[in-house]
Amino acid sequence: AQSVTQPDIHITVSEGASLELRCNYSYGATPYLFWYVQSPGQGLQLLLKYFSGDTLVQGIKGFEAEFKRSQSSFNLRKPSVHWSDAAEYFCAVALRTGAGNNRKLIWGLGTSLAVNP
Amino acid sequence: NAGVTQTPKFRILKIGQSMTLQCAQDMNHNYMYWYRQDPGMGLKLIYYSVGAGITDKGEVPNGYNVSRSTTEDFPLRLELAAPSQTSVYFCASSYSTPRYEQYFGPGTRLTVT
Numbered sequence: 001a002q003s004v005t006q007p008d009i010h011i012t013v014s015e016g017a018s019l020e021l022r023c024n025y026s027y028g029a030t031p032y033l034f035w036y037v038q039s040p041g042q043g044l045q046l047l048l049k050y051f052s053g054d055t056l057v058q059g060i061k062g063f064e065a066e067f068k069r070s071q072s073s074f075n076l077r078k079p080s081v082h083w084s085d086a087a088e089y090f091c092a093v094a095l096r097t098g099a100g101n102n103r104k105l106i107w108g109l110g111t112s113l114a115v116n117p
Numbered sequence: 118n119a120g121v122t123q124t125p126k127f128r129i130l131k132i133g134q135s136m137t138l139q140c141a142q143d144m145n146h147n148y149m150y151w152y153r154q155d156p157g158m159g160l161k162l163i164y165y166s167v168g169a170g171i172t173d174k175g176e177v178p179n180g181y182n183v184s185r186s187t188t189e190d191f192p193l194r195l196e197l198a199a200p201s202q203t204s205v206y207f208c209a210s211s212y213s214t215p216r217y218e219q220y221f222g223p224g225t226r227l228t229v230t
Contacts (some may be wrong), residue, residue, distance in 0.1 A: 009157075034218065041208055043221035044160075047157075090159065105219065109159040 002027050002039035004093050006108035011080050014116045021111050033074040035065055038110075039087045047089075050074065061085070066082030086115045094103040121222035123208050129228045130198040138193040138225050140208030148211045149191040150175075150219065151183065153204040160207070164193055167213075198229045199218055 005024045013019055025031055032051050036044040048059025055067040065076045074091060093107040124139045142149065143221040151163040162175030180202055182194040191210075195202060205226050209219040 017134075041224075043223045044209075045221070046218055049218060055229075105162075107160045109157065 001094075002106055003092055004097050004108040006089075006091055006111050008111045010114070012114040012116060015083050016080050019078045019081045019085070019113070020075075021086070021089050021091075021113070023074045023076065023108060025072050025074070025091075025093045025106075027072075027093060029095075030069075032117050033065075033067060034092040034094070034105075035059065035063070035074070035076045035089045036092060037061075037087050038090065044090065047076070052108055056068045081108055081113075081115055083115045083117060088112050121208055121210055121220050123206075123222035123225050125225060126223070127226045129230065130195075132198060132200065132229060134193070134198050135196050136198070136227075138206055138208075138227075139193045140193065140222060142191075142208075142210040142220070143189065143191050144210060144220065145188060146210035146220070147213045148212075149185065149189070150209045151193045152180070152207045152209065153177065154207060154224075155204050163193065163206075195227075200229050203218070203224075203227060203229045 003026045007022050008081050035047040036050045037047050038044045047063050048057050048065055050057050050067045063078050067074050088110045090110045093106045121142045140149055150165045152160040154160050163177055163178045164183040166172045168187050169185050172183050173184055174178045185191050189228050205222050205224050206230050208222040
């Protein structure tokens with residue numbers, strides 16, 4: 001079955017440390033991949049996306065993600081975390097449904113990031 | 118450009134009451150969605166619409182109804198509120214596929230007691 005897995009429910013890092021949030025998907029074809037961030041009490045905001053081309057994509061707020069087809073992964077990284085990065089992070093995959101360009105979005109359950117001062 | 122707006126921000130309902138959650142977008146997006154978010158459960162799609170007059174069920178449609186009379190508006194109706202509908206509701210919109218990036222509203226926190 002098509003699915004998105006975020007193995008880490010909760011992660012705590014120190015401010016200034018590097019960060020990697022994992023995302024794995026189960027899908028036979030080339031997916032469209034997204035990372036969203038949700039700050040407390042807010043809606044979701046797109047951090048970055050991958051459709052095709054360069055497998056290392058840059059996003060907002062200093063985040064980047066790398067698509068690895070062989071590992072079915074799209075991990076999110078940031079070299080130096082700031083206290084304001086504390087939030088919930090969601091990975092999502094757009095999967096093709098039937099013929100044509102129609103796709104549906106499958107969401108991971110999220111990873112909650114806490115940042116220690 | 119306000120993006121996606123939702124009203125109200127908060128609401129408390131008694132069991133059996135009805136209400137409509139409003140959602141509007143000013144980006145001329147064809148696609149609109151309603152999600153609910155429960156702690157530790159991620160986002161669940163309730164209903165979606167691919168254009169005015171066209172709606173379809175998502176993963177968890179029971180207890181909800183939608184309509185899409187205009188491109189801009191996509192209200193979500195709860196007819197007989199139940200405690201299981203206590204949740205945070207998000208409306209989102211996007212251009213037509215394949216550019217499937219979704220833009221989210223700020224959410225409505227609903228409590229049913």
